Amino acid sequence: MSEILLQIDGKEVKAKEGMTVLEAAKSAGISIPTLCHHEKLEPYGGCRLCIVEVEVRGWTQLVVSCVYLAAKNLIVRTRSEKVDRIRKMILELLLAHAPDAFELQDLAKEYGADKNRFEKEASFCIHCGLCVRYCAEVKKKNAVGFVDRGTRKEISFIPGIASKECWNCKECFPLCPTEALQAAFVLTKALASF
Amino acid sequence: MPRINSPEELEKLRQEILSRSDPSKPCIAICAGAGCLASGAGEVIAAFKTEIEKQGLTTDVNTKGTGCPGFCERGPVVIIYPEEICYLRVKPDDVPEIISQTIRGKKVVDRLLYVDPTTGEKATHESDIPFYKNQKRNLISYNSKIDSKSIDDYLAIGGYSALAKVLFKMTAEQVLEEVKKSNLRGRGGGGFPAGNKWEGSRNAPDPIKYVIVNADEGDPGAFMDRALLEGNPQSILEGLTIGAYAIGSHEGYIYVRQEYPLAVVNVNIAIRQAEEYGLLGKNILGSGFDFTVKVHQGAGAFVCGESTALMTALEGRAGEPRPKYIRSNIVGLWGRPTVLNNVETWANVPLIINKGADWFTQFGTEKSKGTKIFSLVGKITNTGLVEVPMGITLRDIIYKIGGGIPGGKKFKAVQTGGPSGGCIPEKLLDLEVGYDELTKAGSMMGSGGMIVMDEDTCMVDVARYFLNFLIDESCGKCTPCREGIRQMLKILTNITKGKGKESDIELLEELAEVAIDASLCALGKSAPNPLLSTLRYFRDEYEAHVKEKRCPALSCKELIAYHIDPSKCQACMICLKKCPAEAIEGGKNRIHVIDQEKCTKCGTCFEVCPPRFGAVKKISGEPVPAPIPEEKRILTRKSKDK
Numbered sequence: 022m023s024e025i026l027l028q029i030d031g032k033e034v035k036a037k038e039g040m041t042v043l044e045a046a047k048s049a050g051i052s053i054p055t056l057c058h059h060e061k062l063e064p065y066g067g068c069r070l071c072i073v074e075v076e077v078r079g080w081t082q083l084v085v086s087c088v089y090l091a092a093k094n095l096i097v098r099t100r101s102e103k104v105d106r107i108r109k110m111i112l113e114l115l116l117a118h119a120p121d122a123f124e125l126q127d128l129a130k131e132y133g134a135d136k137n138r139f140e141k142e143a144s145f146c147i148h149c150g151l152c153v154r155y156c157a158e159v160k161k162k163n164a165v166g167f168v169d170r171g172t173r174k175e176i177s178f179i180p181g182i183a184s185k186e187c188w189n190c191k192e193c194f195p196l197c198p199t200e201a202l203q204a205a206f207v208l209t210k211a212l213a214s215f
Numbered sequence: 216m217p218r219i220n221s222p223e224e225l226e227k228l229r230q231e232i233l234s235r236s237d238p239s240k241p242c243i244a245i246c247a248g249a250g251c252l253a254s255g256a257g258e259v260i261a262a263f264k265t266e267i268e269k270q271g272l273t274t275d276v277n278t279k280g281t282g283c284p285g286f287c288e289r290g291p292v293v294i295i296y297p298e299e300i301c302y303l304r305v306k307p308d309d310v311p312e313i314i315s316q317t318i319r320g321k322k323v324v325d326r327l328l329y330v331d332p333t334t335g336e337k338a339t340h341e342s343d344i345p346f347y348k349n350q351k352r353n354l355i356s357y358n359s360k361i362d363s364k365s366i367d368d369y370l371a372i373g374g375y376s377a378l379a380k381v382l383f384k385m386t387a388e389q390v391l392e393e394v395k396k397s398n399l400r401g402r403g404g405g406g407f408p409a410g411n412k413w414e415g416s417r418n419a420p421d422p423i424k425y426v427i428v429n430a431d432e433g434d435p436g437a438f439m440d441r442a443l444l445e446g447n448p449q450s451i452l453e454g455l456t457i458g459a460y461a462i463g464s465h466e467g468y469i470y471v472r473q474e475y476p477l478a479v480v481n482v483n484i485a486i487r488q489a490e491e492y493g494l495l496g497k498n499i500l501g502s503g504f505d506f507t508v509k510v511h512q513g514a515g516a517f518v519c520g521e522s523t524a525l526m527t528a529l530e531g532r533a534g535e536p537r538p539k540y541i542r543s544n545i546v547g548l549w550g551r552p553t554v555l556n557n558v559e560t561w562a563n564v565p566l567i568i569n570k571g572a573d574w575f576t577q578f579g580t581e582k583s584k585g586t587k588i589f590s591l592v593g594k595i596t597n598t599g600l601v602e603v604p605m606g607i608t609l610r611d612i613i614y615k616i617g618g619g620i621p622g623g624k625k626f627k628a629v630q631t632g633g634p635s636g637g638c639i640p641e642k643l644l645d646l647e648v649g650y651d652e653l654t655k656a657g658s659m660m661g662s663g664g665m666i667v668m669d670e671d672t673c674m675v676d677v678a679r680y681f682l683n684f685l686i687d688e689s690c691g692k693c694t695p696c697r698e699g700i701r702q703m704l705k706i707l708t709n710i711t712k713g714k715g716k717e718s719d720i721e722l723l724e725e726l727a728e729v730a731i732d733a734s735l736c737a738l739g740k741s742a743p744n745p746l747l748s749t750l751r752y753f754r755d756e757y758e759a760h761v762k763e764k765r766c767p768a769l770s771c772k773e774l775i776a777y778h779i780d781p782s783k784c785q786a787c788m789i790c791l792k793k794c795p796a797e798a799i800e801g802g803k804n805r806i807h808v809i810d811q812e813k814c815t816k817c818g819t820c821f822e823v824c825p826p827r828f829g830a831v832k833k834i835s836g837e838p839v840p841a842p843i844p845e846e847k848r849i850l851t852r853k854s855k856d857k
Contacts, residue, residue: 066538067692069733083732088538103732107695110729114698139702148691167533167691170516172701174691 027095034091042086042097043071053086053099054108054128056115056198057149062158064088068149070111070128074098083107105132113138115147119199122147145199146176152193152202162186165193165205176202178209218493220501222379225370228492232367241276241318242296244359245305248283248445249477250438250599251290255306256280259291262307266314276318279368282358282446285600286346289329294341294359301341302327332596332618346597349615351578351604353586354562358446363481366488369449375494377565381457382502385568390461391417394564396572398584403429403520403557404635404661405737406583406650412554415544417462419552424464426455427548427555430471430478431525433517434633435684437664439588440558442600444471444478447562448485452495452508454564459506462554467506470525472513483510517634517688520662521736522555523547524690535690536736557662559588579605583649587663593630594669596621603648610644613667624669627768628752632661634681634688635741637748638674657748659741673770674753675760679707681745689738696739699730703746712773715761720750765836772816775835779820781806781843783830786850790820790831806848811839 023038029046036045041064046053056068066088073086076096083103098104112134116125120136120143129136148167153176156165164182167174178187187206194202219225245251245260263278284292289303295317302313302324309327316322329338331345338344341359361368369375381390395410416424428451432440444451455467471478486508489495497505511529518524519534526548528534547553563585567575576584583605589612591601596618603612609629613619620626628638637658639646646652650660668677682704691697703726706719727743734740750757759765766774779790779799784806791799791807798814801807807830809820824831 066735067694069694069735072733084540085538085733085735089540107729107733110725111694111698111733114694114702117698117702140705148694148697150692170518170533170691171685171687171689172691172697173687174697 025091025093027091027093027097029097030099036091038091040091042073042075042084042089042091042095045091046086046097046099051099054131055087056124056147057151058087059151059155059196062151062154065150065154068111068115068147070108072104072107074101074104108132109134117142118144119147122199124198144175146202146205147199148174148176149198151196151198152176155193155196160186160190160192162190165202176205178206180209183209216488216491218491220493222383222500225375225379225500229370229373229376232371236277236371238297243276243278243313243318244281244294244296245278246283246290246292246359247280247363248287248358248442249475250283250287251292252477254290254304256291258307259293259305259310262310263314266310270314270319272314272318276314279362280364281361282363283355283442283600284341284359285350285352285355285442285602286344286597287600288596288598292359293327299340299342301329301339301344303329346599346601346616346618349611350602351586352602353566353578354443354450354559355446355588355600355602357450358442361447363446363448364484366449366485366492366494369447373569374449374565375453377568378453378456378494379500381460381568382500382504387417387461387463390457390568393572394461394567397563397567397575398572398582399560399563399567399575400583400650401557402559402563402587402662404632404659406660409556409560412542412544412556413458413462415542416464416552416554419545421551422463423466423551424462425548425551425553426459426462426464426467427525427529427553428455428467428469428471428561429520429522429525429555429557430469430475431513431520432472432475432558432662433520433688434635434662434664435681436592436666437590437633437662439590439600439663441475441478443558443562443588444469444475445481448478448482449489450565451482451558451561452485452489454561455508456495456499456506457564457568458554458556458561460504462552464554465505465507467508468529468548469508469510470513470519470529471510473515479510479512486510516690517684518690518736518738521738523736525555526553533690535692536738538735559663580647580649580652582651583660587648587660589631589663589665591617591665591667593665593667594620594624594672595667605649606647608645608647609639612648612665613644617667620667620669622669624671626667627670627672628668628674628677628749630658630666630668630677630745631664632659632744633664634685635659635737635744636661636664637744638668638677638752639748640752657751658744671768671770673711673766673768674749674756675707675766676711676768676770678746678749679704679711682707682742685738685742689742693733693735693739695730695733696735696742699726699734699739700742702726703730703743707746710757710760711766711771713760713764713771715757717761719761720754720757724750759836763836767835769833769835771835775816775833776811776839777814777816777818777820778809778811778832778834778839779807780830780832781808781847783828784850785828785830787825787828789823789825793819793823795819801848804850804852806843806850808842808848 034049053071055071064087071086109132116136117139164186168177293302293305329344399409400406524534524536588602796815798810821831
């Protein structure tokens with residue numbers, strides 16, 4: 022693996038080829054906020070919170086650092102007025118669903134996000150997909166999945182699989198940044214025992 | 216069917232097919248496209264067959280179900296060759312007359328011809344009708360010349376000669392060069408140069424590559440790809456095979472939406488016939504080149520028209536886009552280099568090969584070459600598919616080809632590019648149609664939907680409509696799109712209901728900015744376009760809704776009211792009887808009054824009030840005049856006064 026040099030927030034950073042900007046930043050101790058990222062899982066690029074500015078051949082672009090690959094001489098800015106504005110809005114949009122999630126509240130403080138900006142629709146799930154992907158990629162059970170699409174999209178345990186696999190696992194529970202997962206599981210338990 | 220093993224054999228077969236058909240023998244071509252079938256073309260075709268048999272003409276007349284010629288407004292369309300007499304809105308009852316008059320008597324049935332609504336002049340031939348006369352129909356004109364289900368018909372008009380030329384006289388590099396030289400840009404929306412896309416895939420080291428036809432046409436009101444795939448599926452297969460040869464692919468897919476059943480049937484027939492002739496499969500035309508095509512039916516998701524979502528769906532997973540930082544022509548379907556082009560893009564390829572890039576580039580503007588098919592719909596006299604050279608003005612499309620706005624109404628805006636596009640106002644009607652020109656105006660070419668709107672259309676409601684479409688069609692993966700659309704739609708819905716706040720417009724702009732900057736795919740990035748373009752050109756309408764609670768187009772139900780002008784009401788009882796909510800009080804010789812509490816604002820009274828009275832008024836942003844007192848409601852008619 023060849024090494025590449027890039028610049029993140031004015032700092033020279035060494036990265037291995039194939040590393041994402043997020044991983045490169047992390048390795049240099051620069052933190053970028055994420056919600057849908059997990060080391061054990063394939064990059065997803067869903068929450069968009071890890072958006073950063075990069076400069077490629079003189080052009081400034083907004084890219085999502087968890088899926089954008091580090092490249093030679095790339096200039097990355099993890100904070101800027103624009104980046105902060107986007108992160109603030111994303112947090113406000115998500116807080117409408119999970120106003121009490123600690124992780125969101127901490128980030129909201131940092132970015133000045135107002136949790137009451139949008140009308141509450143407390144579904145709790147913020148669609149990070151951590152449970153769904155962990156179950157599929159790490160546990161290889163597919164006991165929980167997304168159903169439907171657009172704004173109707175939601176997580177759902179598949180009763181047939183969940184009733185066999187989930188009792189002794191529940192490894193996805195601590196991954197959930199809100200309480201949605203447990204609620205969904207309780208529902209499934211009820212369905213499975215029906 | 217015999218297998219064709221060389222270009223010479225292909226030529227021989229073509230001559231044989233041509234010699235079998237007598238050009239002077241009458242042929243009745245009936246449009247069997249989805250539009251005409253819906254207006255009864257199936258019955259018309261059956262009636263022709265029965266009548267021809269009844270009159271003992273079976274051996275003297277041919278009939279064929281063809282693809283869509285475009286003039287859907289006047290379907291079912293029948294064209295009689297060799298004279299090319301064009302009959303419109305043909306019904307089964309007209310058939311005996313057509314056979315006895317036109318086929319036997321060589322006389323034209325006047326009443327079935329096109330009549331120019333302004334001059335009253337009749338047009339006998341397709342080419343005399345203004346709707347067709349002002350088009351440049353490089354692609355779609357073949358539709359009405361061939362039976363969509365017959366490969367022989369396609370061969371008769373020169374089909375597969377481009378493929379033969381490519382396989383035997385051109386190297387892959389030469390094909391690539393020609394397509395690059397033609398500057399053919401993707402017809403599906405983005406307008407990316409097809410040649411560059413192909414070149415990227417060709418140069419990718421992976422030996423396994425794929426080509427895909429994107430026939431997941433989902434824009435509301437758009438149906439050009441359907442017409443091409445239904446009407447001339449062989450041309451798409453030929454284009455695709457040429458593309459496969461150019462990039463070195465041996466496997467192709469046609470991703471077609473399930474809601475296009477006729478296209479699915481016709482393209483499957485086309486593949487089978489091409490395989491039997493050896494124009495698909497192993498060792499095509501004896502050239503040593505192998506290429507197979509499979510059809511995949513989409514499950515009804517608009518987002519699967521997005522290239523990466525389409526590929527994910529093709530792989531058997533939920534149709535969600537993936538980041539495009541590495542383009543799919545390098546890492547696409549199953550991680551392999553994949554060239555995906557839209558139906559219309561592929562349809563252009565055989566023409567470019569046969570006639571040359573120089574022929575192709577004579578049409579269009581500096582940066583947008585060739586022709587483009589638009590589906591012209593909405594408040595327009597001639598609804599249908601129109602193929603025009605790039606660079607034509609919107610005004611020419613709408614007025615010269617489309618025949619203008621019906622009912623004497625005023626033009627307000629034209630929406631191009633579907634949910635990703637925008638609304639273009641009257642002051643920009645002289646805009647030349649091209650990828651960059653439309654984008655600059657805040658809209659986009661998209662796949663070619665063109666929805667015309669008249670003065671009765673509320674632009675806030677139009678923006679709301681498109682976001683309402685997208686709220687179900689976003690895949691829901693990324694926050695700015697899923698949540699951004701949700702909030703934008705909420706705000707817009709409130710505005711159309713008179714619940715808008717002054718800060719709403721700014722908030723909308725802020726949400727739009729985040730959706731554009733941070734969404735994962737083009738669906739989210741372009742979702743705010745209808746909103747932003749209407750804000751740009753019709754901000755006054757937004758402000759009227761928010762500040763005055765008034766809908767200037769008198770369209771938003773919650774902001775309008777109907778009332779009857781007592782000085783004009785003739786107590787004719789029509790509106791009173793027709794009102795479905797029984798909200799109109801009155802009687803014989805008693806002036807009618809609408810009970811605002813009961814009124815559901817359906818507009819029936821407004822529509823049925825005789826124009827010579829014009830007593831029912833639609834108002835917005837002003838209080839409803841108080842009903843006249845009971846005692847003054849007795850109508851005194853002037854004639855009876857005497």
